[in-house]
Amino acid sequence: xxxxxxxxxxxxxxxxxxxxxxxxxxxxxxxxxxxxxxxxxxxxxxxxxxxxxxxxxxxxxxxxxxxxxxxxxxxxxxxxxxxxxxxxxxxxxxxxxxxxxxxxxxxxxxxxxxxxxxxxxxxxxxxxxxxxxxxxxxxxxxxxxxxxxxx
Numbered sequence: 001x002x003x004x005x006x007x008x009x010x011x012x013x014x015x016x017x018x019x020x021x022x023x024x025x026x027x028x029x030x031x032x033x034x035x036x037x038x039x040x041x042x043x044x045x046x047x048x049x050x051x052x053x054x055x056x057x058x059x060x061x062x063x064x065x066x067x068x069x070x071x072x073x074x075x076x077x078x079x080x081x082x083x084x085x086x087x088x089x090x091x092x093x094x095x096x097x098x099x100x101x102x103x104x105x106x107x108x109x110x111x112x113x114x115x116x117x118x119x120x121x122x123x124x125x126x127x128x129x130x131x132x133x134x135x136x137x138x139x140x141x142x143x144x145x146x147x148x149x150x151x
Contacts, residue, residue: 025053026092026128031138033109034145036116043067043116045107045124045138049098059090060130066122068111075104084108118142 031047051057062070072087087105092098100106107124116122118140126134 026051026057026134028126028134028136031124031136032141033116033122033138034143035118035140036112036143038115040115041110041112043109043112044102045109046100046102047107047136047138048100049092051092051094051096054094056094057092057128058130059092059126059128061127062107062124063127064109064122064124066113066116067109068113069108070124071108071110072100073106073108075106116140 027050029048029050031045033043033045036043059072062072064070072090073084074087076083076085090098098105120140122138122140124136124138126136128134
């Protein structure tokens, strides 16, 4: 059963079409979040971002209709304690990839306005170089799949 979950998840990521911005050639691939429970105020989003150009890009801010605040966070190990730190601006260098994943860099949804339900989706808006806004679709997955990522 556990292997089936892996196969299901990776099949989902493989067949989920990347969201490509023709204007700046940043590719957002496989954006997902896990379902929440009633009354939950925070959530996390994971996505892979590919810069397929010879120029650098900066993600200046994020927003979503689903949450009051949306921020990029990175995990830091300080004094034998794992901590989250807000990333104000994220630089994505030319031909670089960024992977947002459980236990690492991720997008925090704070002040959730409604419950995240398995099989549904929502959007996150990325402000790039203080000019271009890219709308990225985020799929909501069953929270039982999360067990496969954090062990």
